[in-house]
Amino acid sequence: MRVRGLRKQYDGVTAVDGIDLDVRPGEVFGLLGPNGAGKSTAVEILGGQRTRDAGEVDVLGVDPGRATAAWKDRIGIVWQNTADTPEVSVAELVHHFTLYYERPRDPDQVLEQVGLTDQARKRVHALSGGQRRRLDVALGIIGDPDLLFLDEPTTGLDPEARRRFADLILGLAADGTTIMLTSHYLDEVEVLADRLAVISQGRIVAEGRPRDLGGRASAVSTVHWMSADGPRSLDTDTPSQVVVDLVAEFGGEVPELRVDRPTLEDVYLRLIGATDE
Ligand SMILES: Nc1ncnc2c1ncn2[C@@H]1O[C@H](COP(=O)(O)OP(=O)(O)OP(=O)(O)O)[C@@H](O)[C@H]1O
Numbered sequence: 001m002r003v004r005g006l007r008k009q010y011d012g013v014t015a016v017d018g019i020d021l022d023v024r025p026g027e028v029f030g031l032l033g034p035n036g037a038g039k040s041t042a043v044e045i046l047g048g049q050r051t052r053d054a055g056e057v058d059v060l061g062v063d064p065g066r067a068t069a070a071w072k073d074r075i076g077i078v079w080q081n082t083a084d085t086p087e088v089s090v091a092e093l094v095h096h097f098t099l100y101y102e103r104p105r106d107p108d109q110v111l112e113q114v115g116l117t118d119q120a121r122k123r124v125h126a127l128s129g130g131q132r133r134r135l136d137v138a139l140g141i142i143g144d145p146d147l148l149f150l151d152e153p154t155t156g157l158d159p160e161a162r163r164r165f166a167d168l169i170l171g172l173a174a175d176g177t178t179i180m181l182t183s184h185y186l187d188e189v190e191v192l193a194d195r196l197a198v199i200s201q202g203r204i205v206a207e208g209r210p211r212d213l214g215g216r217a218s219a220v221s222t223v224h225w226m227s228a229d230g231p232r233s234l235d236t237d238t239p240s241q242v243v244v245d246l247v248a249e250f251g252g253e254v255p256e257l258r259v260d261r262p263t264l265e266d267v268y269l270r271l272i273g274a275t276d277e
Pocket residue numbers: 010011013014015033034035036037038039040041042
């Protein structure tokens with residue numbers, strides 16, 4: 001996926017303000033950003049669901065603005081807002097979706113993967129919010145896509161379902177599926193994404209591997225420990241050396257030793273805050 005200078009306005013409101021992105025085959029790419037940052041708009045344009053005002057977009061060698069049936073066959077999409085629930089069972093709906101694709105996956109296996117085997121005979125409208133979300137993911141992957149877009153796929157899922165979802169995404173990625181994911185859960189993006197971009201007010205304010213984002217890898221750490229006089233802490237860019245010195249000083253275990261680096265959330269909030277000023 002290659003994006004250059006992508007722009008989109010809605011009635012004078014700029015939603016996407018000139019973004020550049022490169023996503024490599026087989027990569028899990030995360031888009032992070034606050035409400036209204038432009039994530040869904042960008043993903044909708046890349047998925048061929050929305051027109052753009054300006055910019056070049058190449059997704060699997062095709063301009064999504066001129067999507068062909070063969071291209072759509074290679075794309076899977078899970079949107080934030082699901083359509084009305086039809087009067088059919090879960091299994092019927094998933095089987096029905098296999099008809100749209102050239103080489104669909106086995107529906108029963110997909111239901112198993114998203115954890116809906118026990119609900120297969122339930123009517124779709126009788127599913128809970130989280131079960132409905134799992135069904136959306138099932139419909140997104142039933143066509144065995146090369147590229148999967150997931151717009152906030154785990155909103156409303158319980159912790160067990162989120163973990164199952166993470167395993168599912170990592171499994172799809174291991175099988176070679178390229179995945180673009182938006183999320184508000186930083187811990188989730190940190191685990192899943194090979195690289196991520198932070199979007200704020202329609203612009204990319206940082207991009208990189210989760211562990212490097214915003215200079216995180218080289219940021220100052222804080223070493224905490226308990227001295228005879230009470231709690232102590234020291235800001236340092238050489239935490240390992242500080243720990244070695246403390247071990248020598250204490251002649252072994254350092255009481256209540258802890259080394260803190262900025263979390264992805266710290267970096268994210270700083271990046272977002274910086275653009276709000
Ligand atoms: N169909 C639309 N018509 C008019 N304005 C829109 C439309 N869709 C989005 N917007 C506006 O465009 C901006 C970007 O919205 P978008 O939904 O892309 O953000 P987002 O990052 O996905 O937000 P969220 O995290 O809340 O889903 C917002 O200001 C939003 O109000």
